[in-house]
Amino acid sequence: AKSNADLMARRRAAVARGVGQAHEIFVDRAANAEVWDVEGKRYVDFAGGIAVLNTGHCHPEVIAAVQEQLGLYTHTCFQVLAYEPYVELAEKLNALAPGDFTKKTLLLSSGAEAVENAVKIARAFTRRSGVIAFSGGYHGRTMMTLGLTGKVQPYKSGFGPFPAEVFHAQFPNELHGVSIEDALASIEQIFKNDIEPERVAAFIVEPVQGEGGFYVAPVEFIRQLRALADQHGILLIADEVQTGAGRTGTWFACEQWGVAPDLITTAKSMAGGFPISAVVGRTSVMDAPNPGGLGGTYAGSPIACAAALAVLRVFEKEQLLARSQALGEHIRTRLSAMARELPTIGDVRGLGAMVALELFATVDGKADVHKPDAALTQRVLREAAQRGLILLSCGSYGNVIRILVPLTASDALIDEGLDVLHASLKAAQA
Numbered sequence: 001a002k003s004n005a006d007l008m009a010r011r012r013a014a015v016a017r018g019v020g021q022a023h024e025i026f027v028d029r030a031a032n033a034e035v036w037d038v039e040g041k042r043y044v045d046f047a048g049g050i051a052v053l054n055t056g057h058c059h060p061e062v063i064a065a066v067q068e069q070l071g072l073y074t075h076t077c078f079q080v081l082a083y084e085p086y087v088e089l090a091e092k093l094n095a096l097a098p099g100d101f102t103k104k105t106l107l108l109s110s111g112a113e114a115v116e117n118a119v120k121i122a123r124a125f126t127r128r129s130g131v132i133a134f135s136g137g138y139h140g141r142t143m144m145t146l147g148l149t150g151k152v153q154p155y156k157s158g159f160g161p162f163p164a165e166v167f168h169a170q171f172p173n174e175l176h177g178v179s180i181e182d183a184l185a186s187i188e189q190i191f192k193n194d195i196e197p198e199r200v201a202a203f204i205v206e207p208v209q210g211e212g213g214f215y216v217a218p219v220e221f222i223r224q225l226r227a228l229a230d231q232h233g234i235l236l237i238a239d240e241v242q243t244g245a246g247r248t249g250t251w252f253a254c255e256q257w258g259v260a261p262d263l264i265t266t267a268k269s270m271a272g273g274f275p276i277s278a279v280v281g282r283t284s285v286m287d288a289p290n291p292g293g294l295g296g297t298y299a300g301s302p303i304a305c306a307a308a309l310a311v312l313r314v315f316e317k318e319q320l321l322a323r324s325q326a327l328g329e330h331i332r333t334r335l336s337a338m339a340r341e342l343p344t345i346g347d348v349r350g351l352g353a354m355v356a357l358e359l360f361a362t363v364d365g366k367a368d369v370h371k372p373d374a375a376l377t378q379r380v381l382r383e384a385a386q387r388g389l390i391l392l393s394c395g396s397y398g399n400v401i402r403i404l405v406p407l408t409a410s411d412a413l414i415d416e417g418l419d420v421l422h423a424s425l426k427a428a429q430a
């Protein structure tokens with residue numbers, strides 16, 4: 001029989017050390033919000049492959065669509081021989097993106113690739129080079145996206161130099177002492193110290209920081225950022241790789257802004273486990289690069305397009321946007337009850353079903369926001385895994401537990417997972 005320990009030993013011997021792993025578990029099979037490991041142990045999955053499984057593991061409709069596509073063709077390269085699923089997916093994403101203007105779409109394979117291309121497109125349109133990203137932001141592991149990422153350890157360390165003309169402003173984070181005014185002032189500082197606004201092509205911002213800790217960008221801040229962008233002819237890019245595909249209660253989180261970004265990057269849950277990503281944006285901007293300037297051998301793979309179209313149908317049929325809102329509310333209510341009982345939980349927050357809690361050391365029986373507790377967070381993850389729940393941490397201080405459970409999970413399974421989380425939080429208190 002196979003064991004996790006044996007497979008971990010083979011992994012350590014054969015796979016580069018730099019690839020991290022949250023849990024020392026090897027999967028055997030998975031369905032919706034449950035996974036079974038190679039030793040036959042069952043887990044409730046609150047990680048969803050890092051925000052990829054809003055429609056659950058192996059949704060039958062997604063699998064059926066992929067199987068049908070496998071019987072027709074698997075690859076032609078869209079730049080050689082085109083196929084309808086690519087065009088249909090582009091039409092659907094254009095219709096879903098907010099903004100009172102026409103849109104076009106470019107398909108790629110990973111989130112980082114979408115962000116790379118959004119920057120290329122913004123530069124081609126504006127004929128400017130500068131990009132302003134935010135502290136704590138995460139945009140991927142390629143050179144440009146690492147440059148944009150606002151966290152050195154473990155992502156950027158040892159890999160530089162990164163492309164020039166990238167600057168970091170402060171992300172507003174009330175809990176950790178950065179007000180909206182502070183964040184806006186930090187942009188003015190960049191204009192004063194580093195680059196004139198006339199040379200800035202784009203701002204790139206996550207509607208809710210993902211890897212950075214599930215901090216929601218205040219709508220008031222986004223509106224002011226939009227105004228600043230308009231004032232200086234700068235584009236606004238919403239990186240929705242983690243927030244998109246219904247996680248936050250709307251298809252794109254930026255639908256809740258009341259102002260539209262010029263470009264949106266999206267990936268992860270849009271195809272329910274198959275690798276595809278997109279840049280969706282204003283037609284005039286999207287059409288700036290010359291023919292041949294955009295693309296990729298596998299970009300917009302027909303298999304992944306078929307999966308993405310099936311995901312969109314599942315969202316309609318199962319009303320997953322409403323589910324995302326209701327589920328988020330339910331999870332937040334339960335986490336808030338746990339926070340009243342356990343003083344180490346210093347904050348519960350989120351948007352739709354993108355929910356997190358943040359753990360701190362206590363002083364006089366109260367969470368101290370100056371003492372993020374990453375060790376406690378890791379203990380909770382281990383306690384939960386032992387009890388059959390897969391959790392993920394995140395955050396600039398490593399002290400946030402995030403919930404990315406499939407929206408298709410039953411109420412009973414959600415509550416089972418939350419009960420285990422509750423027990424694990426209690427067990428992990430020092």
Ligand code: PMP
Pocket residue numbers: 050110111112113115138139140141206210211239240241242243267268
């Ligand atoms: N942007 C954001 C906001 C992300 O959360 C991620 C992945 N965690 C990426 C970009 C990179 O996506 P990928 O890993 O698919 O390249």
